[in-house]
Amino acid sequence: MSLSPIVLSIPIYFVLIGVELLAERWQHTQRYRLADALTNISCGMTSQVAGVFMRIAAVGAYAFVYQRWAVLHIHQSWAAGLLLFVLADLGYYWAHRFSHQINLFWGGHVVHHQSEDYNLSVALRQSSLQNLFTFFVYLPLAVIGFEPVFFVYISALVTLYQFWIHTEFIGRLGPLEWVLNTPSHHRVHHGRNPRYLDKNYAGALIVWDRLFGTFEPETERPVYGITVPLRSWNPLWANVSHYPALWAQVRATPGLANRLRVVFGRPGWRPAGQGGPVEIPAVNGATYQKYQPRPARGVSGYVLAQYVVLVGVAALFVFTQGKMPPATRYLLAGWIASDVVAGGGLLENRAWAWQLEVPRLLGSLALLVGLLWGSALLPVAAAGGAVFVLAALAWFYRLRAAGAAAAVAAGATA
Secondary structure, eight states: OOOOHHHHTHHHHHHHHHHHHHHHHHHTOOOOOHHHHHHHHHHHHHHHHHHHHHHHHHHHHHHHHHHHHOSOOBOOOHHHHHHHHHHHHHHHHHHHHHHHHSHHHHTTTGGGGOOSSOSHHHHTOOOSSHHHHHGGGGHHHHHHTBOHHHHHHHHHHHHHHTTTTSOSSOOOOGGGGGTBOOHHHHHHHHBOSGGGTTOOOOSSBTHHHHHHTOOOOOOSOOOBSOSSOOOOOOHHHHHHTHHHHHHHHHHHSOSHHHHHHHHHSOTTOOOGGGTSSOOOOOOOTTTOOOOOOOOOTTHHHHHHHHHHHHHHHHHHHHHHGGGSOHHHHHHHHHHHHHHHHHHHHHHTTOHHHHHHHHHHHHHHHHHHHHHTTTSTTHHHHHHHHHHHHHHHHHHHHHHHHHHHHHHHHHHHHO
16 A cells, blocks of 8 residues: 555654744744653654554455445545545544543543643654554445545545644634634643533534534633643553553452443543542643653753654654565564653653663664665665764763762752
């Protein structure tokens, strides 16, 4: 299958994020925090990498239903594309609504809501698991008779539309607010304010929320994030953190019926014997403290430099993985996942991240050499990789020495 519009638009995403960063500097506002933005991008990278493997299953299921039970065979045309866009957007509304209102499914979507900021990088913060829970919503389109490739491209456009609405730089848009999902409407959706929870599920067309009773206008500035904050920059933990808590609640809940409702009911549901549904506390944006651990001086720059290379490797993976041998594909996917975890650990000042950094850097160089063994690119790539790793090691040891000195100084003044 050729690349989707989402993948092809990745360079445009980063250009627009750069434009928003310039606007932020121009207006002297603080809508980006480096660690949060890097975690958003990390979740986007892991989502795209996981999507390489999971998309096969989701698209395969759609193709299977289409081949077996399609009532019609609708040929691609502008009219059919417009109809499919509307129907795919309706499917997105229900998939999105299920993802919020079914506790098990919420674990596959919560990643997108964990950021406590709201900017274009948040649009990239996607779950690696959500397709496992929502692909079935679109199967009726296969029964109607929309071809699988046609569906993949049009549904990608529904997703692509939603990138630009993740911003605070655009206010109300007049009459368009009645029909389209806009930044104002989507800010409401990302708010953890009690009045904003479970509102504005729209993808591109806000008419679905107005029709099905889930619309809420923006009347107060949202406080962004989830009601139980993640408090981590680890993108893998971001993807799975919901499930240990869900399992613990299932084990603590008496009765099979109650346990099933914990899993398939709304998040926060509890039986009467446990106090009933969890009450959502009010939140004050003026006093709310965002998660912001303070890494040692220079660590943020060190991680950012690593991410420049990491984003390049991830882009190379997404654009060329179809031509890679399976072993290479899995090795690179694992390397990308380990690197984003390492970056998050360093930004959180985790001891294990510091302890594993030297083996990680040396292992990265060994992986590069192994993947290119026998290739004409090996000498140049290995030399470039060696220079980068040696520079990173030198930087790393300076950071570690500075951190140790700071710890000694803090102990002396304690």
